[in-house]
Amino acid sequence: MNYQPPLVVGHAKSTKIVIVGAGSVGVTTAYALLLSGLAAEIVLIDIDKNRALGEVMDLSHAAHYAQAKIRVGEYVDCAGAAAVIITAGVNQKPGQTRLDLVQTNHALFENIVPQIVENAPDTILIVATNPVDVLTYSAWKISGFPVQRVIGSGTSMDTTRFRHELGRHFGVSPRSVHAVIVGEHGDSQLPVWSLATISGMRLQDYCGQAGIDYAHDDMEECARKTREAAYEIIQRKGKTNYGVASVLVSIIEPIITNGDAIMTVSRVGTYAGVENVSLSMPCKLNRDGAHQDVPLLLNASEQEALRKSALSIKEAIMSVEK
Known part of the structure; x- marks a missing residue:
């Protein structure tokens, strides 16, 4: 055949x-x-x-x-x-x-x-x-x-890595984990713990229902592994390519198909009071591009962390505009 x-x-x-x-x-x-x-x-x-x-x-x-x-x-x-x-x-x-x-x-x-x-x-x-x-x-x-x-491409790669780490920790498929990384694709990235869920339940509630311990230190270790993943890969093989390539195709798909998929991608806007800066938040992707129709509901500490991330990027932007 x-x-x-x-x-x-x-x-x-x-x-x-x-x-x-x-x-x-x-x-x-x-x-x-x-x-x-x-x-x-x-x-x-x-x-x-x-x-x-x-x-x-x-x-x-x-x-x-x-x-x-x-x-x-x-x-x-x-x-x-x-x-x-x-x-x-x-x-x-x-x-x-x-x-x-x-x-x-x-x-x-x-x-x-x-x-x-x-x-x-x-x-x-x-x-x-x-x-x-x-x-x-x-x-x-x-x-x-x-x-x-x-x-x-922003934190779409980081979000994928984050779900991978959480899935591995909790023993479930990353597809069953709904959690995002926002802010900089870099050291000031922000894991949004307040909105992270498995089976529709916040992580603490999922642990309670599953009869397992919810350990803050374990969650921070998942965030650290996510943040440092690229450094470790580059140290070992000199580059990253497979993960980001798959993410780029996943960004292209809803643009070509007008799919209205929501992904954490980087776009210029105003974030946590910082104007004209580009960072990642969930955006709806379709043939017209990336749209931020629904603001992400962050708690007060996450809003402050997002502002710090935005200011870090803004400083780098200003260094090339001089």
């Missing part, structure tokens, strides 16, 4: 996605997107065209089992793209924080973003390059796009 490739979803028949940056995150995202059936055409752009061509040649062999076409392109090929994902930039090295990368990668965005805007004025920008919150702001400011059309 011959292999039958998966059916292409209806929205994918003419959908083009462009990825700027053929590093590990960009290429892994291209691979995940290729197999997802969400796009008809994937274009990979990189300053190192020879490397990009080699990646596309390799990916084309995977495309035998998919419906999408993949090719190397130029910025002119952004025309007509439903979304442009920016992964290009200097990677975080062992011992570095994400904010350490701000000056170099902001300068890179000053070159990349105008070329995208010139060729795709109606696209949605998705930023994955770190520090993602600062660069989401940079992409918004440089592009002149409405805030809903410039989306950072």
Whole structure:
């Protein structure tokens, strides 16, 4: 029996996605997107065209089992793209924080973003390059796009890691854990304990019903592992790529399908009284971008922690606006 490739979803028949940056995150995202059936055409752009061509040649062999076409392109090929994902930039090295990368990668965005805007004025920008919150702001400011059309991957990855850690601790699937990380995709990120639930119950209530102890120290350890996960992975293998690639595809999906999915992504706005800053809160994603329709109900201590996170990002933003 011959292999039958998966059916292409209806929205994918003419959908083009462009990825700027053929590093590990960009290429892994291209691979995940290729197999997802969400796009008809994937274009990979990189300053190192020879490397990009080699990646596309390799990916084309995977495309035998998919419906999408993949090719190397130029910025002119952004025309007509439903979304442009920016992964290009200097990677975080062992011992570095994400904010350490701000000056170099902001300068890179000053070159990349105008070329995208010139060729795709109606696209949605998705930023994955770190520090993602600062660069989401940079992409918004440089592009002149409405805030809903410039989306950072933000704490969507941290939220996934957080649910993984809580699921492992409580012995349930991460899919059964409803908990979010908001604020900075970085050291000042905020786990929203007051709204975390399993089976519709707050964590303390779930423990009471399950006959297990609720230990504050254990919860803090889950938050620490979430916060430091990327540092540990980078220390061991030099990069992170699989998790963020899967998150980027999950962000793309409701944009292409007009799915109205809620995810914690980074968007420019006013948070805890701090204006014109980009950080992550739950947003509804659809073909028009990211919308913050319903404010997250935080308690007083969480509001203060969110303000500190916003001020940390704001300081980094101001350092590149001088």
